[in-house]
Amino acid sequence: MLNIKNLHVQLEEEDKQILKGVDLTVEAGKVHAIMGPNGSGKSTLSYVLSGRDGYEVTGGEATLDGEDLLDMEPEERAAAGLFLAFQYPVEIPGVGNMTFLRTAVNAQRKARGEEELSAADFLKIIRERAKALKIDADMLKRPVNVGFSGGEKKRNEILQMAMLEPKMCILDETDSGLDVDAMKLVAEGVNALRNEGRGFLVITHYQRLLDHIKPDVVHIMADGKIVKTGGPELALEVENNGYADILAEVA
Amino acid sequence: MGEAATKPNPTEDRLATLSMPENGWADAARKAALARVREMGLPGRRDEYWKFTRPDTLVQADAPQAALFHNEEGPLFGEMDRLKIVFVDGVFDPKQSDDLTLSGVRIDRLADSADIHWASDLYGALEANGHYVPRPLAALNTAYATDGVLIHVTGKAEKPINFIYLHENETSDAILHHVVKLDPGAELTLLETGPAAARFNKCMEVDVADTANFHHVRAQGRDHERRAATHIFARLGTESVFKTFTLTVNGRLTRNECVVELTGDDAVAHVAGACVGDGDFHHDDTVFVTHDALRCESRQVFKKVLRNGAVGVFQGKILVKEGAQKTDGYQISQSLLLDDDSQFLAKPELEIYADDVACSHGSTSGAIDEEALFYLRSRGVPANVATDLLTLAFLAEAVEEIENETLRDALVERLQGWLERHRG
Numbered sequence: 001m002l003n004i005k006n007l008h009v010q011l012e013e014e015d016k017q018i019l020k021g022v023d024l025t026v027e028a029g030k031v032h033a034i035m036g037p038n039g040s041g042k043s044t045l046s047y048v049l050s051g052r053d054g055y056e057v058t059g060g061e062a063t064l065d066g067e068d069l070l071d072m073e074p075e076e077r078a079a080a081g082l083f084l085a086f087q088y089p090v091e092i093p094g095v096g097n098m099t100f101l102r103t104a105v106n107a108q109r110k111a112r113g114e115e116e117l118s119a120a121d122f123l124k125i126i127r128e129r130a131k132a133l134k135i136d137a138d139m140l141k142r143p144v145n146v147g148f149s150g151g152e153k154k155r156n157e158i159l160q161m162a163m164l165e166p167k168m169c170i171l172d173e174t175d176s177g178l179d180v181d182a183m184k185l186v187a188e189g190v191n192a193l194r195n196e197g198r199g200f201l202v203i204t205h206y207q208r209l210l211d212h213i214k215p216d217v218v219h220i221m222a223d224g225k226i227v228k229t230g231g232p233e234l235a236l237e238v239e240n241n242g243y244a245d246i247l248a249e250v251a
Numbered sequence: 252m253g254e255a256a257t258k259p260n261p262t263e264d265r266l267a268t269l270s271m272p273e274n275g276w277a278d279a280a281r282k283a284a285l286a287r288v289r290e291m292g293l294p295g296r297r298d299e300y301w302k303f304t305r306p307d308t309l310v311q312a313d314a315p316q317a318a319l320f321h322n323e324e325g326p327l328f329g330e331m332d333r334l335k336i337v338f339v340d341g342v343f344d345p346k347q348s349d350d351l352t353l354s355g356v357r358i359d360r361l362a363d364s365a366d367i368h369w370a371s372d373l374y375g376a377l378e379a380n381g382h383y384v385p386r387p388l389a390a391l392n393t394a395y396a397t398d399g400v401l402i403h404v405t406g407k408a409e410k411p412i413n414f415i416y417l418h419e420n421e422t423s424d425a426i427l428h429h430v431v432k433l434d435p436g437a438e439l440t441l442l443e444t445g446p447a448a449a450r451f452n453k454c455m456e457v458d459v460a461d462t463a464n465f466h467h468v469r470a471q472g473r474d475h476e477r478r479a480a481t482h483i484f485a486r487l488g489t490e491s492v493f494k495t496f497t498l499t500v501n502g503r504l505t506r507n508e509c510v511v512e513l514t515g516d517d518a519v520a521h522v523a524g525a526c527v528g529d530g531d532f533h534h535d536d537t538v539f540v541t542h543d544a545l546r547c548e549s550r551q552v553f554k555k556v557l558r559n560g561a562v563g564v565f566q567g568k569i570l571v572k573e574g575a576q577k578t579d580g581y582q583i584s585q586s587l588l589l590d591d592d593s594q595f596l597a598k599p600e601l602e603i604y605a606d607d608v609a610c611s612h613g614s615t616s617g618a619i620d621e622e623a624l625f626y627l628r629s630r631g632v633p634a635n636v637a638t639d640l641l642t643l644a645f646l647a648e649a650v651e652e653i654e655n656e657t658l659r660d661a662l663v664e665r666l667q668g669w670l671e672r673h674r675g
Contacts, residue, residue, distance in 0.1 A: 050629050051625075051628075051629070052625055052629075053621070053625070073628070073633075073634065074625060074628035074629050075628045075629075075631050075632060075633050075634065075637075077629075078628070078629055078630055078631035079631050083629075084629055086626070086629075089626070090622045090623050090625075090626040091623075092620075092623045092626065092627070092641070092644065093644060094641075094643070094644025094645065094647040094648070095640055095641070095644045099640075100627070100630075100632075100640075103632055103636065103640065104627070104630035104631050104632050105631075107631045107632050107633060107636065108630075108631035111631065111633075143644075160630060164630065164631065
């Protein structure tokens, strides 16, 4: 589903190479996790895939179901089925959460040549999906993420994911800033979306999120590359021994 | 002859093109106003309150031509039950207007109101009182207004009154003067819509008696080349409410002055505006609110969206007189600059002579929030739609000053339409 080959990326404003040849394939129905120390390029990978400004791809490719992601505008990537759950969801004063979600859902449907959802149908679906994430009517009415707690923001990300029904979900440190209960709630939301047709890439520092969202494959990223790939046991190894051993081993 | 060849006098040049209408009861006020114009002189570039806005085209003898502009939009507030008073290039049109009768209100035309008494105390009086800083274009208006209406609200007006201004002549130069008097406890919603004329000078005096309520919503219409200088002078009695909101789209030059005097305790005045300009657009809000009573509340909320070299100006003052304790004054002016060519000039002023007051003010200029834009796009919202959403969100704080939801929604729809037509 998601194919990344020898991806090289540097910052646009300075001559600094961040990704130095990333190779990664995420298959439909699978959950891949990327772990790695600070500064290894994990978040950069998520931003480059979703089309954020400020990065320059200097080599390699990234495709989603064969379509060249890197050639698309961010909204086209979204319509193609890519979704990034932000590490720091953005507050947007003056734009109601519900308006935002309906605009997004219908813009994607339109881009794919599907019929737009009516207000009534949309309301029915969002109420049901919000309820599962313990998001109340008030949170739906409020401006996007404004005044939301850390946990509320992350739940709101998962709600967006549930409404947009992407093919490929990238979760960028979704566990950061969450207490155990909030993390469980978010993980349940993600697990409810797991199915055969959908791929996940879960970026995290810590193994604890992976207790709740069980990965099929774990990658270790360091200095802009995937340096080791294994099963869930690799995450436990990191948890017990830190990154130093692994990095020493592959060096 | 030697004397005539001396320095040019723009004020006399302009006055020479005008002739003073005669309508009995207003004659004395008109003559007094003319004396004020001569004393102040018409505005020039060096005047303190005209530093950011060139007055030349507002002052010059003949109105610069303004092409008529039509688009697909139907009449604003077209579906509302309202009393329509139509002016074509500044002339009252009885055929397109409704019958001027409304329960709780008496309406007269300025041009044929020879026997009116109540307005003779007001016509030009609030204007004459409003020259904390010189406003010669308002005095010129009082002296030479050729039309307008006098509205006396004695109770709760049955429905809103809508002044509809149509612009049909490319060189029309209109001067209109309206007077609105609300008796104690009276209520009126006044709507003003349309581009009016190639050059429009409008003055409105509003006397809001104790416990009366006046709501004013105005949409200055869409002709790109029109020019306008407008003034509102309001006086507020005890526990009265005065709320005015102006939406401005397009227009080569618009100067809106609003002068409010809170003279009764516990009165409330809200003055708000939103404007969107693209290209050759200059919009100036000049607001002066005077607190001269106890526990009054005033708000000034102005938002401007500017692109392709458009210019926005805000000059806003809160004056708290001695003894006006427990004043609650608020002022905010903000601009959203959609490119580097556009410009926002702001001059907020506070002048306070009482020691137990709360007054705050702020002014900002900014661009579209790139983080928010990316967030929206990453959810599949196209860049231009996302920009429109963020622009409307920016304008929301001003638009929300309009209490009536129907009016608010109608204006938001206009704004959406404008944004769609003016995408970058």
